[in-house]
Amino acid sequence: MPILAPHAFEFFSHSPEQTRRVGIRLGALLQAGMAICLEGDLGSGKTTLVQGIAQGWGSADHVSSPTYVILNEYRHPTGSHLYHADAYRIASESGLDLELLDLESLIEKGILVVEWAEKLKRYLPKEHLWIQMSWVSLEQRHLILTPRGKNYEAVLKKLQQALFGAF
Numbered sequence: 001m002p003i004l005a006p007h008a009f010e011f012f013s014h015s016p017e018q019t020r021r022v023g024i025r026l027g028a029l030l031q032a033g034m035a036i037c038l039e040g041d042l043g044s045g046k047t048t049l050v051q052g053i054a055q056g057w058g059s060a061d062h063v064s065s066p067t068y069v070i071l072n073e074y075r076h077p078t079g080s081h082l083y084h085a086d087a088y089r090i091a092s093e094s095g096l097d098l099e100l101l102d103l104e105s106l107i108e109k110g111i112l113v114v115e116w117a118e119k120l121k122r123y124l125p126k127e128h129l130w131i132q133m134s135w136v137s138l139e140q141r142h143l144i145l146t147p148r149g150k151n152y153e154a155v156l157k158k159l160q161q162a163l164f165g166a167f
């Protein structure tokens, strides 16, 4: 068992639907300027979680893995945006792709969710929510959520309350 950072928490998801529901709860807590970083192998459920996040945040747009286009953009009825990036294809921090993906300007405009965030580590804001996902068995995934910064600690606290009741 890994030792968890302060304010982090972990849990097991037992189905894609459960992962999506956690995403919905999390998405409802996000505000413009926030960054959610997803780490985990192919099939660990990152895109499934983002489908929930976009829905809970309030977008009706279709969410799919942006593996081949690097960045998808989802709209909220109020006009704000959620940017869904996927760094899988980005070759070892190559300049060109990263110029296309101006992360800071995206975060200024809305919410940023990045799959394969470990590939972009040094370009990400210092404060963020880091979610590590791993495959356990066919329908089970293990998630570790780690907040970096007070805003994200508050988000995680509310998320735990929403998921497990008051502590």
Ligand SMILES: Nc1ncnc2c1ncn2[C@@H]1O[C@H](COP(=O)(O)OP(=O)(O)O)[C@@H](O)[C@H]1O
Binding pocket: 013, 014, 015, 016, 017, 018, 019, 040, 041, 042, 043, 044, 045, 046, 047, 048, 049, 065, 115, 138, 139, 140, 141
């Ligand atoms: N508990 C679970 N949570 C998330 N996905 C799951 C779970 N159990 C099975 N799956 C399946 O695993 C796959 C995850 O794919 P995806 O979300 O695209 O992962 P990634 O974006 O990490 O490659 C989907 O086919 C999904 O149905």
Ligand SMILES: [Mg+2]
Binding pocket: 046, 047, 065, 115
């Ligand atoms: Mg994906």
